[in-house]
Amino acid sequence: MGRHKMKSGICRLCGMKTMLSFEHVPPKTTFNSSTKYSSVAFEDFIKVENPIADPPKGKIKQGGIGYNSFCERCNNFLGAEYVPAYKKWVIGGFEILLDKEYHLHYYTIKQVEPLKILKQIISMFLAINDEWYLDAYSELSTFVSDKESKILPDKFKVFSYLTRAEEIRYMHHVVKGNFKTGIPINCSEIAYPPYGYVLTIDSEQEIDKLNNITSFKNFDKPMDLNFKMFQLSTYMPFPLDYRTKSEIEIGIESNIKFRNKTSS
Numbered sequence: 001m002g003r004h005k006m007k008s009g010i011c012r013l014c015g016m017k018t019m020l021s022f023e024h025v026p027p028k029t030t031f032n033s034s035t036k037y038s039s040v041a042f043e044d045f046i047k048v049e050n051p052i053a054d055p056p057k058g059k060i061k062q063g064g065i066g067y068n069s070f071c072e073r074c075n076n077f078l079g080a081e082y083v084p085a086y087k088k089w090v091i092g093g094f095e096i097l098l099d100k101e102y103h104l105h106y107y108t109i110k111q112v113e114p115l116k117i118l119k120q121i122i123s124m125f126l127a128i129n130d131e132w133y134l135d136a137y138s139e140l141s142t143f144v145s146d147k148e149s150k151i152l153p154d155k156f157k158v159f160s161y162l163t164r165a166e167e168i169r170y171m172h173h174v175v176k177g178n179f180k181t182g183i184p185i186n187c188s189e190i191a192y193p194p195y196g197y198v199l200t201i202d203s204e205q206e207i208d209k210l211n212n213i214t215s216f217k218n219f220d221k222p223m224d225l226n227f228k229m230f231q232l233s234t235y236m237p238f239p240l241d242y243r244t245k246s247e248i249e250i251g252i253e254s255n256i257k258f259r260n261k262t263s264s
């Protein structure tokens, strides 16, 4: 079926060593069935002097973005239990997304199911991370695999923002000095229109301009939600970097000037 092959490995949800099916991240039905995208290696980005003016060309991939990360049973479970609720949340985001780099949106989505949305988001973080993640943070898969569970330990925080995802961003687990504060953050990030998400672990910090949506875990009934959410840009392949194009260009220019000065 399809062009996505099964691969052997450990299912990131149930932990079984078996054949893993291709999981679309985000779900195929949320506008990720025919995504054509170029994947640029992080190292290639670093090598280019000005990646905005002269973007490195990546390998073109087609047929939606995804990972062989769940067994067929878990894949079907996610599709049946969480994806419909997630899709509604995604459509709400698309409806208000603007052709802008930076904007604060006020909006309401009617009858959303926060707990299911959060479980779907966390399943996406399980999908993009390696097998060790399942052992290290088993509370995540326990939370996702039990559809009733509201237990997500406080050390896990999930943040969201709106984005056109100028460059889609799939950052598996990294420890990153926060751009603004300089304090290291243990995080993982996914940005694909219309939302970006950051999962932090063992961090007390809130993230400037991002909505902390961890409390979604407490709401298992459909409800109308009012949001105040920023639309941010993701031009560079770095976690927590939401600089606009011109902010990045200014940064690049001053780097080039500095380099020319020190080399002459």
Ligand SMILES: [Zn+2]
Residues within 6 Å of the ligand: 011, 012, 013, 014, 015, 016, 070, 071, 072, 073, 074, 075
């Ligand atoms: Zn499984």
